[in-house]
Amino acid sequence: MDTIKYILSEDQMPLAWYNIQADLPTPMPPVLHPGTKKAIAPHDLEPLFPPELIRQEVSQERWIEIPDEVQSIYRQWRPTPLYRARRLEKALDTPAKIYYKYEGVSPAGSHKPNTAIPQAYYNKQAGVKRLTTETGAGQWGSSLAIAGAFFDLEVVVYMVKVSYQQKPYRRAFMEGYGARVVASPSDETEAGRAILQMHPDSTGSLGIAISEAVEVAAQCDRTKYALGSVLNHVLLHQTVIGLETLAQLEQAGDYPDIIVGCTGGGSNFAGITFPFMGAKLRGEQQLKFVAIEPAACPTLTKGKYTYDFGDIAHLTPLVKMHTLGNSFVPQGFHAGGLRYHGMAPLLSHIVELGLIETRAEPQLGCFAAGLTFARAEGILPAPEANHAVKGAIDEALRCKESGNSKTILFNLCGHGHFDMQAYMDYQAGLLRDTEYSAEEVALALAGLPVM
Amino acid sequence: MDTIKYILSEDQMPLAWYNIQADLPTPMPPVLHPGTKKAIAPHDLEPLFPPELIRQEVSQERWIEIPDEVQSIYRQWRPTPLYRARRLEKALDTPAKIYYKYEGVSPAGSHKPNTAIPQAYYNKQAGVKRLTTETGAGQWGSSLAIAGAFFDLEVVVYMVKVSYQQKPYRRAFMEGYGARVVASPSDETEAGRAILQMHPDSTGSLGIAISEAVEVAAQCDRTKYALGSVLNHVLLHQTVIGLETLAQLEQAGDYPDIIVGCTGGGSNFAGITFPFMGAKLRGEQQLKFVAIEPAACPTLTKGKYTYDFGDIAHLTPLVKMHTLGNSFVPQGFHAGGLRYHGMAPLLSHIVELGLIETRAEPQLGCFAAGLTFARAEGILPAPEANHAVKGAIDEALRCKESGNSKTILFNLCGHGHFDMQAYMDYQAGLLRDTEYSAEEVALALAGLPVM
Structure with a gap:
């Protein structure tokens, strides 16, 4: 036995991903702009994501071709x-x-490459040169590092500082694929510097690392942000x-x-x-x-x-x-x-x-x-x-x-x-x-x- | 591309392993008894290995059923x-x-479970309760630990001391499957104690760890030895x-x-x-x-x-x-x-x-x-x-x-x-x-x- x-x-093997939004009895609540508290439009996400991923984010189609x-x-x-x-x-x-x-x-x-690969692919298609992201345990950062190596994209990973210190092997793994790994909070971003000023000994969090990665993507040319879950x-x-x-x-x-x-x-x-x-x-x-x-x-x-x-x-x-x-x-x-x-x-x-x-x-x-x-x-x-x-x-x-x-x-x-x-x-x-x-x-x- | x-x-999938001895133009030189320098008989290996593995060790049949x-x-x-x-x-x-x-x-x-599984199987068939082995990097010890868990056999791994110290994660991995891991040279065997007396700071070697594992297997009831390569x-x-x-x-x-x-x-x-x-x-x-x-x-x-x-x-x-x-x-x-x-x-x-x-x-x-x-x-x-x-x-x-x-x-x-x-x-x-x-x-x- x-x-x-x-x-x-x-x-x-599946030829399309399944979009459950097509089958929901009631639609999801809208995403809001923090200032106006009004629903944002898809193009508001363009500083962070390439067009195809924004389209998928809001799509109501049941099947989306892989x-x-x-x-x-x-x-x-x-x-x-x-x-x-x-x-x-x-x-x-x-x-x-x-x-x-x-x-x-x-x-x-882990399962993370299932999304790292298409995210890197769609960014490459859109002419992006660099991806920023955050990682906690390191599984997501590792997966994006591999995807970056496959599609010849630079990858910068803001790694929660306590993980950066406690998991040097994960860091070495990401670096092995050519990614740059930065302990977060770092002094490379306004968000990071603000945290360090208040809490010089901060060991970081996913919320902080996301702030850093998003800030860099929003401000830099041909740089987008990639998230490993949630969206x-x-x-x-x-x-x-x-x-x-x-x-x-x-x-x-x-x-x-x-x-x-x-x-x-x-x-x-x-x-x-x-x-x-x-x-x-x-x-x-x-x-x-x-x-x-x-x-x-x-x-x-x-x-x-x-x-x-x-x-x-x-x-x-x-x-x-x-x-x-x-x-x-x-x-x-x-x-x-x-x-x-x-x-x-x-x-x-x-x-x-x-x-x-x-x-x-x-x-x-x-x-x-x-x-x-x-x-x-x-x-x-x-x-x-x-x-x-x-x-x-x-x-x-x-x-x-x-x-x-x-x-x-x-x-x-x-x-x-x-x-x-x-x-x-x-x-x-x-x-x-x-x-x-x-x-x-x-x-x-x-x-x-x-x- | x-x-x-x-x-x-x-x-x-293959139903039999291939035994290259059947196709060799000249046979292998015999295994010798260290005292007499005469060829040993298969039954001389019985303190260490179960009968079926000894049969395979000397077999000249081209195919051996899995x-x-x-x-x-x-x-x-x-x-x-x-x-x-x-x-x-x-x-x-x-x-x-x-x-x-x-x-x-x-x-x-790694490839090591390919032999750990049959070795554990044949030992279990022969009524063995415990396997001893050595490990350097830990890949073999890990594989035998898994095989032991599958066949309900105790596994004792003599791990080269420098690896035991430098690779605590490998040790934890083997222990996770229920194996007992001993830093070698240890004071549990005559071979280990002899080395420690001469070289108290010995960091071990595969040759030492094999001596310890073989000694225990040869001396203890229902205990056999398993080797991860060479044979x-x-x-x-x-x-x-x-x-x-x-x-x-x-x-x-x-x-x-x-x-x-x-x-x-x-x-x-x-x-x-x-x-x-x-x-x-x-x-x-x-x-x-x-x-x-x-x-x-x-x-x-x-x-x-x-x-x-x-x-x-x-x-x-x-x-x-x-x-x-x-x-x-x-x-x-x-x-x-x-x-x-x-x-x-x-x-x-x-x-x-x-x-x-x-x-x-x-x-x-x-x-x-x-x-x-x-x-x-x-x-x-x-x-x-x-x-x-x-x-x-x-x-x-x-x-x-x-x-x-x-x-x-x-x-x-x-x-x-x-x-x-x-x-x-x-x-x-x-x-x-x-x-x-x-x-x-x-x-x-x-x-x-x-x-």
Whole structure:
């Protein structure tokens, strides 16, 4: 009873990304200009993004074609495998069937290249020479560095200073592909200098790093900004994950009852769920979606659904999302990809529509789940992915209690080969769980813009 | 003109390993008992290995069936992709065609699970409860840790002390799968204690770690020893690499003129080349094989072809191989998988038959080649694999000079995600090249056993 792999032939690969906006019962709230509080027009985004990505950001078309050049690069590691985790099922002694899609086979070791490649492609098409971005854990910065090398674009990565210091290997990885990596806050930008003046010892945050990257892109010629999650076009590109999974499950002759994913900015969760959610929105399926977020950054479970900035210097437009406030910085937990103060506005909107169950999990239980998974399935997950593993194992154990066999699917969005410090700390008993009280959350939310 | 991937359906996967011994024009020299200097009998190996692995070690059958249970686990990441490196060809502006087989998609990130899985399987079948082994860079120890978790075997890894100290992440990785990792030399064995008494500050070597692992296996009940390279059965298991490649090249409608691999103990090189070499031995093909070894551990290019021990404490039988002497410890270079003092006796024998070109490469050029490869192909190679990349790039550049288009194949045996310290040191200009003079080699060889 070994684990089974489902592959696809290349001619079964998706030719278009799925845009869930086409199937929403109510449209997303508009993006607002921070000064006028009026809806912005697509062309207002032109200083930051190339025309095609802006078109995708606002598109209501159901399918958006994947360019041949992007498909050609996708094929280097896609289709990624879908596994039936029979050794894990046996280890848990559950009647549930567990499937996982594995995105760690990409050259960056995570799902992030799914959007880095098309973003670099569309920028190159538009004559852009340089991309700026931010990175926390480093998975996104690594992916954009690889995409930049493929399309001969300069890449500048503002890396949250605490990560820059604690993860020199991630930095070396990005530099290996030719990217320039800058510790944020830096003295290269007004936003960075302002933070350093107030807090010379600031260890940075994603909100600060975004401010720096956005500022440089807005001011410099032939320079644009690239974001690794949160935006509609990023979620769109990740739907290649769920579309492949649909075809692979058809091959397995199965269909999920429950889909579990981890949520940071929301892109990997959207990637695995949206193609299935479309069917549910059209009334075709009864299906449960579970978003697992870290208890130390409980955006969906404790945040407020309201307009906020994407960054700390308030350089971005205002977007309606679940947020802990743009100055919120989670402390001391080891899933750097899940530390953003907000959530993808598109995903937030869908949560408000009542389509998704949300849960917050403390990190210790997630690491334990990750090691259970590794010993059964052989793959050591990234700490971010451990949240999805934890959610899936809990659902499987619930099936064991009830004697009810369900089909559970989750997205294993990356491997943990770059995250061994976190595992070392966990195994040495050095990690602690963080949970925020209502008062702490209220305090974090006090900085929200007045609407 | 993007890089192309060739995959195989699972029903095209090899059902048997290829044993090149069946096709050798002259048999390998015998393995000798160190006391009597007489050939040992297969049953003399029983304290260390289970019966089926001993049978494979001495088998002259051309094909050895891969058990269903092993095939089932192989299928989790196999068949591995074969790529036509068109972006690299373009970057080099070469008329050559370059193919690479990529083994980094395994859960350990290298080719080592190809033999760890069958070794664990046959030991489990024989009622073994515990496996001991050594590891240098950690790729082998990680692979055996995963295999142990799959087959519910205890795994004890004697890790060369300098690696244990410098690579805590590798250690944490093995421990994550439940293995016990011991810094070698340790005080747990007579061999370790003897070394520590003479050299209290010893930072260890593969030869020492092998002595410790062999001693424990020989003395303890239901405990056997597992080796990650060098032995015939290990090379045999790795032929799954070349067999898949043959089928993938058939799909591509191509055949190599040159096959390049890196050599440490010899197993990944044997894995990619032996299935092709069989055809050459039968006179069917004109094909060049190039073995690239590190200039800092020049076993094939500067070592002596003679009988030597596999370990420093002289607990192993005597095997005829290219060796730098069992007490040789290479210094200050960053491809831990290529630091063994000897070479697989089977591969050494084939080198002596004149079938393989050998070259030694200093590490700086290999790192440069690895980064050229990463920027073109997206995958950052392990420092070991960089030696193969360097060899392949040099062949391709030779084609550019001569205007001659050749088809070059190499084995990219692992990714470099665990080796970022080496890349950091390289990028910071901290690495140096080592080459040994004839005098230094003569000194190292002075410790060879008198025959």
